[in-house]
Amino acid sequence: xxxxxxxxxxxSVQEGDSAVIKCTYSDSxxxxxxxxxxxxxxxxxxxxxxxxxxxxxxxxxxAVTLNKTAKHFSLHITETQPExxxxxxxxxxxxxxxxxxxxxxxxRLSVLP
Amino acid sequence: EAGVTQFPSHSVIEKGQTVTLRCDPISGHDNLYWYRRxxxxxxxxxxxxxxxSKQDESGMPNNRFLAERTGGTYSTLKVQPAExxxxxxxxxxxxxxxxxxxxxxxxxxxxxLTVV
Numbered sequence: 001x002x003x004x005x006x007x008x009x010x011x012s013v014q015e016g017d018s019a020v021i022k023c024t025y026s027d028s029x030x031x032x033x034x035x036x037x038x039x040x041x042x043x044x045x046x047x048x049x050x051x052x053x054x055x056x057x058x059x060x061x062x063a064v065t066l067n068k069t070a071k072h073f074s075l076h077i078t079e080t081q082p083e084x085x086x087x088x089x090x091x092x093x094x095x096x097x098x099x100x101x102x103x104x105x106x107x108r109l110s111v112l113p
Numbered sequence: 114e115a116g117v118t119q120f121p122s123h124s125v126i127e128k129g130q131t132v133t134l135r136c137d138p139i140s141g142h143d144n145l146y147w148y149r150r151x152x153x154x155x156x157x158x159x160x161x162x163x164x165x166s167k168q169d170e171s172g173m174p175n176n177r178f179l180a181e182r183t184g185g186t187y188s189t190l191k192v193q194p195a196e197x198x199x200x201x202x203x204x205x206x207x208x209x210x211x212x213x214x215x216x217x218x219x220x221x222x223x224x225x226l227t228v229v
Contacts, residue, residue: 043220105155
């Protein structure tokens with residue numbers, strides 16, 4: 001089955017700097033890769049996603065890149081702000097009739113003022 | 114639109130007791146999923162309903178866990194009898210399956226279960 005690894009487990013950056021979180025997956029059939037942000041005590045929320053037919057996607061300060069050959073994908077946050085502090089989860093799935101995600105273990109991002 | 118609602122938000126029970134968690138998905142979402150995050154580890158899949166049917170329950174850890182979704186609306190997840198290792202946050206998520214579109218889930222806020 002699918003296995004998703006995520007690094008680093010914790011990340012501290014200064015406000016305004018960039019943050020990069022990397023994930024690898026094992027199943028080459030996976031074709032959908034969402035990223036979720038979970039703030040303390042709140043629900044995981046989808047912040048960006050990418051499908052296997054695209055190599056990069058950007059939404060304001062957030063971007064995701066996908067390398068299908070190497071089976072890894074990364075989240076890039078630029079100009080970080082304190083409100084970006086949260087736990088970020090990557091996930092991989094194979095689309096079928098209602099897919100089940102395999103999540104990475106999460107990265108705790110702290111943006112220091 | 115109302116989001117995915119979970120109840121209770123927190124539950125503390127003694128080992129051996131029974132606890133029932135409830136999830137109300139977004140209205141019209143046929144797909145309902147249960148996940149859990151144990152001791153700060155990754156969020157792991159438990160099971161998936163399509164309407165009232167169990168599509169995939171491969172993630173259910175053992176027969177102490179029973180999930181139901183009568184009528185294809187809300188779902189319950191019962192743990193009986195609870196063990197210490199069942200402590201964690203149980204998330205429910207729902208999605209509206211539209212082939213080729215909108216793969217994302219909407220998560221509930223979770224139920225934090227503590228077994229003492």
